[in-house]
Amino acid sequence: MAAGADVAAAGSPTRPSARGRIDKRQAILATAFVVFAREGYAQATLDVIAAEARVAKHTIYNHFGDKQTLLRAAIAAEADRAKAKNLAAVDRLRDHAGDLRAALEDVGRRLVECFCDERAWALRRLLYAEIAQFPDLLDIISGRASDPITEALADRLARFALAGHLHMGDPAAAAEQLAALLTGSLEARCRYGTRVVPAAEQHAVARAAVDTFLHAFGTDPDPAGALSPSTANAPA
Amino acid sequence: MAAGADVAAAGSPTRPSARGRIDKRQAILATAFVVFAREGYAQATLDVIAAEARVAKHTIYNHFGDKQTLLRAAIAAEADRAKAKNLAAVDRLRDHAGDLRAALEDVGRRLVECFCDERAWALRRLLYAEIAQFPDLLDIISGRASDPITEALADRLARFALAGHLHMGDPAAAAEQLAALLTGSLEARCRYGTRVVPAAEQHAVARAAVDTFLHAFGTDPDPAGALSPSTANAPA
DNA sequence: ACTGCAATGCACCAATGGGTGCAGATTGAG
DNA sequence: CTCAATCTGCACCCATTGGTGCATTGCAGT
Structure with missing residues (x-):
């Protein structure tokens, strides 16, 4: 909430040196998130954050008061990013070009990519x-x-x-299950975010998820290759 | 590995004061896991662990050497517990009593329960x-x-x-998707382990998962209530 | 040039907590 | 009882770190 409000307030360039101030704040938030994610909240020191953000330790205290507030603000800002990216992916289900399976697979791939994103794992x-x-x-969050x-x-599925x-x-239940099919398999594959899942594997997961989903919820009685919906899975 | 090996070695009661020593070790491991999970690794202090395990701080160092080793041992021990419980659940798919859906739902419920377990969340x-x-x-792990x-x-599904x-x-792919259907929805419902999911909701999730799974992989062309496989979902 | 605000650099405090040393109590085996 | 291995309580060292105070610098508007 804090980050979003401030970004909105940045629209008024009349305040004295507001531009520079906002820049500092953004730099601190971004760096803080990276350092917190890399070292953990307790181990992360404000001196390191200040150094990597190229800012004096005092400046951090001027903006956020204490370490906890900084953590909350950094998480909120990052969560905003993630949410925007995810919603953009889902929004592609509006005005799709006829082929439902293709549309679902496209969105599935994008959601999978959001889930596997390094920053998303850091946030998680x-x-x-x-x-x-x-x-x-x-x-x-x-x-x-x-x-x-x-x-x-x-909403999209209902349409x-x-x-x-x-x-x-x-x-809602169908959406929950589609999301589960898309991300559930990745949980293990990503090894707590330490492994980068190659694009091909991501696509295979998305395809298998959509396959199974359409078998359960689709109207097309039996699309090609129906008997083995997960044949498309990645080799490794 | 450490915990398992030691438990096995406990079979030789000839070592001097082996019994008491093992007890201490177990107490330390159990307490350490609880404290680590409650306060986080960095915030958890060995003094607190020692106090709650009713053991001198020195005793901890005698057994584990340092804080990191203690963490690893505690995690290994807890992971062993979790694995055993999960495998026991899956094993119920052996010699099931004819009704596949019922058997899957039973196992599903048990796996869901394992996933929602407070200690499992602490470990996660x-x-x-x-x-x-x-x-x-x-x-x-x-x-x-x-x-x-x-x-x-x-293995069970292959049979x-x-x-x-x-x-x-x-x-393997089918098992992965069944697991995803079972646990994926719970990820959000558990709110990072801060919310206890009531048994009724757990059962609903398991039922919905098995429903969808059987729609995709079952041979029975169209079981009762086929058109809306997720109708059974919980209200909240 | 003057004013005011933000940022900087640096020294400093106080608390916390991992790890060690030591002397004494306890326990079980022979 | 003796012995050896543990366990215990306590004091101690020392590095780390959140947070503060202060004097100084730099920048923008007037």
């Missing part, structure tokens, strides 16, 4: 790590993480159902 | 948190986490396929 690790110490992080994405996906291209009772 | 959080600092944790479970599940009760190209 940070959240898992600090949620016990700072339960309020939940509020910070509740509106920025998977929930709104699944919801947007449900397809209405148009008779899909069969489903609850679009 | 700890791994996510410290994997960046201690990449070797990957080796420690590689043989204890999802991979062997999915593999065991694939069903051979018996003509399921249709699938690659059992």
